[in-house]
Amino acid sequence: MATWTWFHRWSSPKWFYEKSGRWLPWLFTIAGVLLAYGLVHGLYFSPPDYQQGHSVRIMYLHVPSAFLSMSIYVIMAVCAAVGYIWRIKLAHAAAAAAAPIGAAFTFLALFTGSVWGKPTWNTYWVWDARITTELILFFLYVGFIALRHAFDDQQTGDRAAGILAMVGVINVPIIHFSVYWWHTLHQGATISRFGKPKMDPNMLEALLVMIAAYYVLFIAIFFLRLRNELLWRERQASWVRELAK
Amino acid sequence: MFKTLLQRELKLALRRPAELVNPLVFFLLVISLFPFAVSPEKADLAKVAPGVLWVAALFASMLTLELFYRGDYEDGSLEQLLLVTRAPYLVALAKASAQWLLSGLPLVLISPLLAGMMYLPDDGLLPLFLGLLLGSPVFCLIGGVGMSLTVGLRRGAVLLGLLIMPLLIPVLIYGAGAVTAALQGLPYNGQLALLGALLLFSLVLTPWASGAALKVSVSS
Numbered sequence: 261m262a263t264w265t266w267f268h269r270w271s272s273p274k275w276f277y278e279k280s281g282r283w284l285p286w287l288f289t290i291a292g293v294l295l296a297y298g299l300v301h302g303l304y305f306s307p308p309d310y311q312q313g314h315s316v317r318i319m320y321l322h323v324p325s326a327f328l329s330m331s332i333y334v335i336m337a338v339c340a341a342v343g344y345i346w347r348i349k350l351a352h353a354a355a356a357a358a359a360p361i362g363a364a365f366t367f368l369a370l371f372t373g374s375v376w377g378k379p380t381w382n383t384y385w386v387w388d389a390r391i392t393t394e395l396i397l398f399f400l401y402v403g404f405i406a407l408r409h410a411f412d413d414q415q416t417g418d419r420a421a422g423i424l425a426m427v428g429v430i431n432v433p434i435i436h437f438s439v440y441w442w443h444t445l446h447q448g449a450t451i452s453r454f455g456k457p458k459m460d461p462n463m464l465e466a467l468l469v470m471i472a473a474y475y476v477l478f479i480a481i482f483f484l485r486l487r488n489e490l491l492w493r494e495r496q497a498s499w500v501r502e503l504a505k
Numbered sequence: 506m507f508k509t510l511l512q513r514e515l516k517l518a519l520r521r522p523a524e525l526v527n528p529l530v531f532f533l534l535v536i537s538l539f540p541f542a543v544s545p546e547k548a549d550l551a552k553v554a555p556g557v558l559w560v561a562a563l564f565a566s567m568l569t570l571e572l573f574y575r576g577d578y579e580d581g582s583l584e585q586l587l588l589v590t591r592a593p594y595l596v597a598l599a600k601a602s603a604q605w606l607l608s609g610l611p612l613v614l615i616s617p618l619l620a621g622m623m624y625l626p627d628d629g630l631l632p633l634f635l636g637l638l639l640g641s642p643v644f645c646l647i648g649g650v651g652m653s654l655t656v657g658l659r660r661g662a663v664l665l666g667l668l669i670m671p672l673l674i675p676v677l678i679y680g681a682g683a684v685t686a687a688l689q690g691l692p693y694n695g696q697l698a699l700l701g702a703l704l705l706f707s708l709v710l711t712p713w714a715s716g717a718a719l720k721v722s723v724s725s
Contacts, residue, residue: 344717396671403668410658419721420654424668427650427714431671 271348273490274499280483287480294473302466309463318376320466324474325369329397330432332362332478336404337429340422352418353493355425356408357485361478363401370394389438397435400428414493507595510586514573514603524572528608529615532565536619547624554623555633555684559677561619562612562637566644567669569608570652571662573600578656584723593716601642601649601712609641625684632683632693639700640680646711647672653718676703 269275302320309316336358343351374384404421411417494500518525539557543549577583586596616637617630651669655661683696
């Protein structure tokens, strides 16, 4: 029973708004510390790559963005599914809040990748499997956002976009495995849960810190956006009016 | 139930034959633009033929999507259908089947003719035909999801492309890939098997998504 009441309280916008408000400063502090450590370590102290030289350092920005671009889509799809099936208002708001952040990280991954591609592959853009599927992921985000806003009625928009997110999520494994399925220009995964990483421990540490920093940063921005979204959606509710006084 | 729905769709569509010829004419027109835009040389056209034929087929089948939902939505019969059946996935499946029978299948049948216009070598004909036979139903099934999501929207048509194109890319890759492999003398049954898998996958899952989407669109 205790878990259920805990779970139910989480689905209440008011409760979430109050709790997350107290967490936000902590989340931003942790993200800031991790980012500062990861960036200084990655951009200054870690060794240059024996093949790629200093251009490898963009990896510390690129790899975490790519990780997040896929994770956020899955998070968004799960939230949309929860909202669609159990009709939980908070879940729809969460999917809506996550989508633009996901699109931004996808764009960042594509952008940093292309900046890195110029010195390394001597081209800004290749029709490589991983890059192209990442671009498709960007379109999926844009489609979700566009569909949600196309309906006059917010609830209908939420439900319709939720179906789209659930259908689109089958593309995430395709993106993830594209590197193995099509042997094109993009390099394979560097970090694997199985086996020893093929990377200098210094570089690996910086990269892992950056990944952690990005995830915490995402949660912080996500909470911030979700709080805004909730205030807007619950603008008729008494607790929001109380807050606005 | 499914049979009745399918018969209704076919009967309604056959009463306006002009609209059914449109996608075929469109397919033909797009193909005939390439000799002007790329080059009328046999070697150049044959090189791009697999991809061009597949992309043109995709566009042509997207053109017909509107036809199968818009009318029913506007005169309210879609709402009535959903009220009566209690099985929205059957409505969606009937729509997609009718759409394929009336616009997808003719497209597949005239594809060898158009392949000839694009100077596609004979080795590529069979994989093109078989690939389209497996791939064009997927266009209708996934397109149906997009159409049922956007049927209630005024600006639906533009959005539709954005929503379903990303989902159709695998079909395009394997479809055109099979033809290209055959032209290089390689086996192409792998690509066809993947197309078949995509077809089964979307046959099982998309009617449910379309049905749910129809309910959302109609209730608004």
